Amino acid sequence: MVRIYNTLKRISKNVILRRFIKSIFTIFVVVSLTFFIIRLMPSNPIQIYINQLISQYGMTYKEAEALAASLFSIDLKKPLILQYFDFLKNLFRGDLGISFLSRGTKVTSIIKEFLPWTLFSVGVSLLISFTLGIIIGMFIAYKRGSSIDVIITSIASILSSIPNYLIGIMILVFVGVQWKLIPIEAMRGSLSPGVKPGFTWTFIKDVFFHASMPILTYVISTIGGWILTMKSSTLSTLGEDYVMVAKARGLKESRITFSYVGRNAILPLFTSLTISLGFIVGGSVLIESIFVYKGIGWVLWSSISSRDYPVMQGVFLIITVSVIMANLLADLLYSRLDPRIRITGGE
Amino acid sequence: MENILKIEDLYIEYKARRGLVKAVRGVDLDLYKGETLAVIGESGSGKTTLGLSIIKLLPSSARISQGKIWYQGNGKKYEIVSLDNSRLRKFRWKEIAMVFQSALNAFNPVIKIWDHIVDTAESHDIKMTREELRVKVLELLRLVQLDPERVLKSYPHELSGGMRQRVLIALALLLDPQIIILDEPTTALDILSQRSILELLKKIKEKLNLSIILISHDLSLAAELADRVAVMYAGSLVEVGSVYDIFYKPLHPYTMGLIRAVPTVTASMRELISIPGSPPDLINLPEGCKFHPRCEYKIEECLKEEPKLIKASYNHYTACIRWENIRNGKNN
Numbered sequence: 001m002v003r004i005y006n007t008l009k010r011i012s013k014n015v016i017l018r019r020f021i022k023s024i025f026t027i028f029v030v031v032s033l034t035f036f037i038i039r040l041m042p043s044n045p046i047q048i049y050i051n052q053l054i055s056q057y058g059m060t061y062k063e064a065e066a067l068a069a070s071l072f073s074i075d076l077k078k079p080l081i082l083q084y085f086d087f088l089k090n091l092f093r094g095d096l097g098i099s100f101l102s103r104g105t106k107v108t109s110i111i112k113e114f115l116p117w118t119l120f121s122v123g124v125s126l127l128i129s130f131t132l133g134i135i136i137g138m139f140i141a142y143k144r145g146s147s148i149d150v151i152i153t154s155i156a157s158i159l160s161s162i163p164n165y166l167i168g169i170m171i172l173v174f175v176g177v178q179w180k181l182i183p184i185e186a187m188r189g190s191l192s193p194g195v196k197p198g199f200t201w202t203f204i205k206d207v208f209f210h211a212s213m214p215i216l217t218y219v220i221s222t223i224g225g226w227i228l229t230m231k232s233s234t235l236s237t238l239g240e241d242y243v244m245v246a247k248a249r250g251l252k253e254s255r256i257t258f259s260y261v262g263r264n265a266i267l268p269l270f271t272s273l274t275i276s277l278g279f280i281v282g283g284s285v286l287i288e289s290i291f292v293y294k295g296i297g298w299v300l301w302s303s304i305s306s307r308d309y310p311v312m313q314g315v316f317l318i319i320t321v322s323v324i325m326a327n328l329l330a331d332l333l334y335s336r337l338d339p340r341i342r343i344t345g346g347e
Numbered sequence: 348m349e350n351i352l353k354i355e356d357l358y359i360e361y362k363a364r365r366g367l368v369k370a371v372r373g374v375d376l377d378l379y380k381g382e383t384l385a386v387i388g389e390s391g392s393g394k395t396t397l398g399l400s401i402i403k404l405l406p407s408s409a410r411i412s413q414g415k416i417w418y419q420g421n422g423k424k425y426e427i428v429s430l431d432n433s434r435l436r437k438f439r440w441k442e443i444a445m446v447f448q449s450a451l452n453a454f455n456p457v458i459k460i461w462d463h464i465v466d467t468a469e470s471h472d473i474k475m476t477r478e479e480l481r482v483k484v485l486e487l488l489r490l491v492q493l494d495p496e497r498v499l500k501s502y503p504h505e506l507s508g509g510m511r512q513r514v515l516i517a518l519a520l521l522l523d524p525q526i527i528i529l530d531e532p533t534t535a536l537d538i539l540s541q542r543s544i545l546e547l548l549k550k551i552k553e554k555l556n557l558s559i560i561l562i563s564h565d566l567s568l569a570a571e572l573a574d575r576v577a578v579m580y581a582g583s584l585v586e587v588g589s590v591y592d593i594f595y596k597p598l599h600p601y602t603m604g605l606i607r608a609v610p611t612v613t614a615s616m617r618e619l620i621s622i623p624g625s626p627p628d629l630i631n632l633p634e635g636c637k638f639h640p641r642c643e644y645k646i647e648e649c650l651k652e653e654p655k656l657i658k659a660s661y662n663h664y665t666a667c668i669r670w671e672n673i674r675n676g677k678n679n
Contacts, residue, residue, distance in 0.1 A: 241452035248404055248447070249518070250439035251470045259466070260455050267457075339502040340456055 019331065023324050030320045031091070031313075035084055038312050045100045045307040087313070096317070097310035099303075107314035110299060115281070115318070117190040118288070118295030121211040122280040125218035130273055132219075133226020134266060138257075140227070141234035141265075152227065160224030165286040168217045172290055176213075187213060188292040214293045218284070222276075229269055237265040267338055271330050278326025281319055350419070351525055351558050352378035352401065357414030359396055359405065359582075366630045370396040370409070372582040375656070378526065380420075383552060383559040385573035385590070387566060387605070389626055393582040395448075398528050398562045402439050403427055418442060420525035441471050444519035446512075448531035453515050454503035460514055461499040467521055487517040490554070491547055509540030513547065520555070528560045533568060541568075548572055566609050570594055575662075578602045581627050581637040584656060588663035598665040598673055600642045636667070644669045644678055 046068050053064040090097060096107035136156075140149040176184030186192070187210055195206045237243065238261060246256045281296065288297035296315055303311035335341045359371035370393040378384050386394045399405050401416060416427040420442060430438060447453055454463055464484050468475065475483070488495035491513040498506065498514060506514065512532065519527055532548065533541040545568060552559060552572065563569055569576055569590070576593040578586040578601065586599040597603045604622035624641035627633055633640055635650040642649070648668060656664040659674070672678060 241447065241449045242455045244404065245447055245453040245515075246455070246466075248402055248439055248445045249467050249470070250436045250441060251466055252436070255466060255470060259458065263457055264455070338457060340504045 016332065019328055023328050026324055027317075027320055030324075031317055032084070034316045034320070035087060035313060036080070038307075038309060038316075039080065041307065043307060045309065048305075048307050049101075091317075096314040099311050100308045101303075101306050101311075107310050110311060111296065111314055111318060114294060114296045114299045117211070117293065118297060119280060120207070121214045121293065121295060122218060122284075124211070125215045125222070126273075126276055126280060128215070129219045129222045130226055130269075130276075133223050134230045134269065136223075137227040137230025138234045138262060138265065141231045141238065144235065153231065156224035156227040156231075158224070159220060160222075160228060162221065164217055164221035164284060165290060167221050168213075168287050168290040171213060171217060182213070184213075190294045210293065213291050214284075214287050214295075217287050217291075226269070229272070230265065233268050234261060234265040237261050240264070267334075270337060271334060274326050274330035274333065275323070276326075277329070278323035281322040349380045350377040351380045352376075352419075352560075353417040354397075354401075355415045355417070357397070357400065357416065358412045359393070359400055360410050360412055361396075361406075362408045362410070363630065368629045369632065370582050370629060371400065374414075374579075374582075374584055376577060376584065376587070378558055378560060380558055381556050382574045383561060383572055385561040385563060385569035385576045386579055387563055387569050387576060388579035389564060389605075391626055391629070392579045393629075394562045394564075394579050395530055397579070398445065398530050398560065401427065401526075401528060401560070402443050402445055403430065403435055404439070404445075418526075437471065440467065440519070440524065441522045442524055443526040443528065444522070444524040445528040445530060446515050446519050446532050448534050451508050451511060451535055454511065456503055458502075459499070460501055460503065460506075463518065464499070464521065467518060471522055473522070484517070484521070487520050488514070490520075490551070491517045492543075493517070507540075509536055509544065512536060512540070512544055516544075516547070516551070520551070524557075526558045526560065528562065530562045531564070532561075533565065534563075545571060566594075566605065578605070581632060582629060583637065583653075583666065584664075585638065585666045586664065587656065588665075592660075592663045596663075596674070598659050598663065598670040599638075599667045600644050600669075600673065601638050603673070604641075644673065 046065075049068045050061065050064045053059050053067060054061065059067070087097070094108075096111075099105045099107060099110060102110070136152060140152050143149045172184065175181045190207075190210050191197075192206050192210070195203055197203055243256065243260055246260045251260070285297040285301045287293070288295050289301045292298070296318075299311065300315045302308075303315065354374055354376040357371055357374045358369070361368040361370055372393075374397060376384075386397060388394050396405065396409065400411060403411075405411070411428050414428065418425045418427055418438075423442075425434075425438065425442075427435075427438070454460070458466075461484075464480065465477075468480055473480070484499065485495040488498055493510060493513050498510070503511060512535075516532075529548070533544050536544065548559075549572065551557065559572075561569060561572055573590045576586075576588065576590050577584050578593065578599065580601050586593065586597065586602045588598075592598075593602060594606060597606060601622070604620070607620045608622060610619055622641055627637055627640070636642070636645070636653055639645040639649040644667070646669065654666045654668050656666050657668075657670065659665050659670050667673065
């Protein structure tokens with residue numbers, strides 16, 4: 001008993017370990033809640049499949065029900081709590097179950113197939129958007145009050161207030177359909193048929209070709225926010241005493257800009273960046289559906305519409321894990337970047 | 348005596364929504380080599396603006412509308428107001444260093460003290476190896492009575508306010524400047540740290556042949572440290588003289604008011620008298636002498652024209668037309 005108590009005490013003193021355990025617990029709670037909530041959604045996979053069979057093939061309800069029941073190995077009549085324990089048992093073994101609709105396909109292999117596309121498109125856009133955002137934001141902070149500041153600030157405020165799906169729809173409708181500036185149909189999917197993955201120019205070109213519109217949409221919809229936050233952060237840093245003292249010390253302008261202003265101005269943005277990293281995985285259900293970009297968001301969208309519980313559950317799980325882990329990472333890394341914040345025993 | 352700094356007819360204005368704030372108006376001032384000159388006055392009298400203008404580090408809303416500042420040291424002669432940015436950068440800290448009142452925030456929070464030292468040295472292309480630089484810094488930090496090894500490894504937030512002020516003073520001495528401007532060096536500190544900074548400044552003054560401009564509203568600090576005192580009111584100098592003349596034989600009603608408003612330990616207990624009224628609005632200044640609305644000596648003539656500094660005795664100047672009455676203790 002004493003030994004267990006001492007071990008627990010040691011664990012509770014190690015902050016990183018404690019945060020980690022807390023995160024695991026949060027993941028468990030979220031996953032459990034999701035399990036019940038998605039089963040509270042109206043209708044169920046069998047019902048939706050039956051309706052599909054009836055409307056598509058003109059079957060009678062009886063025929064459709066018989067067909068559906070034989071196809072699905074799931075027992076929805078089993079008490080919910082027992083289903084939940086089954087689910088947990090499998091989860092601990094790393095088994096996320098089998099998709100209801102794409103029969104026999106493991107949820108893990110669905111995720112493995114679709115996740116990289118989302119990671120790629122959202123990751124690249126985050127990189128572009130963040131880098132451009134902080135450069136432009138800092139630039140207009142230095143040019144405060146000039147006409148270029150007024151113009152960029154207004155554009156950034158407008159962009160940051162438009163939801164990304166509206167931007168996506170506008171690109172699709174105007175650039176793609178009305179003006180026909182881009183071959184919108186050929187851009188569907190995440191890869192053209194017949195292109196072999198590999199480190200070849202054709203492959204890389206094709207990947208960017210298909211991801212270009214989602215990336216453009218993400219960048220347009222997020223860059224305004226980065227610009228505005230970086231601008232205000234830079235402005236408040238420029239007013240700090242140490243910047244004035246640095247000028248009095250006769251430091252080189254470049255040194256002041258990067259190590260004194262930039263380094264400090266970027267600190268508050270760093271937390272948002274790490275949290276955005278967590279959301280890379282979730283991608284955007286709406287953007288991927290609008291451009292039929294086959295990433296994890298698109299999988300989530302189609303699994304929701306067919307109530308494919310295991311797939312939904314699996315996608316929600318990885319989104320949850322990555323968001324929570326990103327938050328953990330933000331906490332741990334922030335103390336590395338800002339010496340004033342040191343993680344100590346107390347909270 | 349040889350003057351190292353000469354301020355000539357300096358005017359500085361701030362742009363504000365209500366109009367132009369005339370922060371410095373027609374200041375003429377000399378700083379002699381090796382002396383300590385205190386500039387004293389109330390908050391808002393323009394003394395910090397004057398200090399900043401000497402290294403041309405005014406905020407963007409400020410403008411030097413007239414005047415010249417001559418610097419002569421290290422065998423070089425400059426006019427500071429007309430220096431371009433790159434020469435100004437090399438001039439700052441190398442020739443004139445400034446210790447700010449807000450030493451608490453004077454250091455970049457994300458880099459260590461040693462990196463501040465290196466930054467400063469590198470920006471001025473100091474011909475020293477890292478090791479030589481280190482030796483010099485250790486000596487300076489010992490001079491300001493700090494534990495050098497520990498301080499160099501610290502981040503700014505790991506040091507107390509008094510320690511940071513000492514580090515800033517040591518940093519100011521790094522490039523062997525000819526002049527150090529101390530802007531309220533003790534204001535942000537508790538009374539014990541104030542005392543030890545004062546002792547430290549005295550020691551530095553004796554040890555190094557520096558010219559010091561001390562900007563302060565703390566009369567006791569000025570009295571202990573300064574050789575000469577310049578009293579500033581509403582952007583102008585109203586009295587300039589030796590520290591003895593200013594504190595024992597003041598010839599301007601404002602200086603007298605300032606001294607009466609401060610408690611002393613040595614003098615017998617007497618009532619503290621504050622100066623009636625409040626400092627003037629620097630946008631709409633009164634006609635004539637700017638002090639007349641608060642002055643017990645005013646006569647009709649004071650409302651007509653603003654008096655210039657008048658020589659009252661050797662090295663003692665006052666901007667009061669009634670200085671003779673003040674000297675003779677008569678008010679009629």
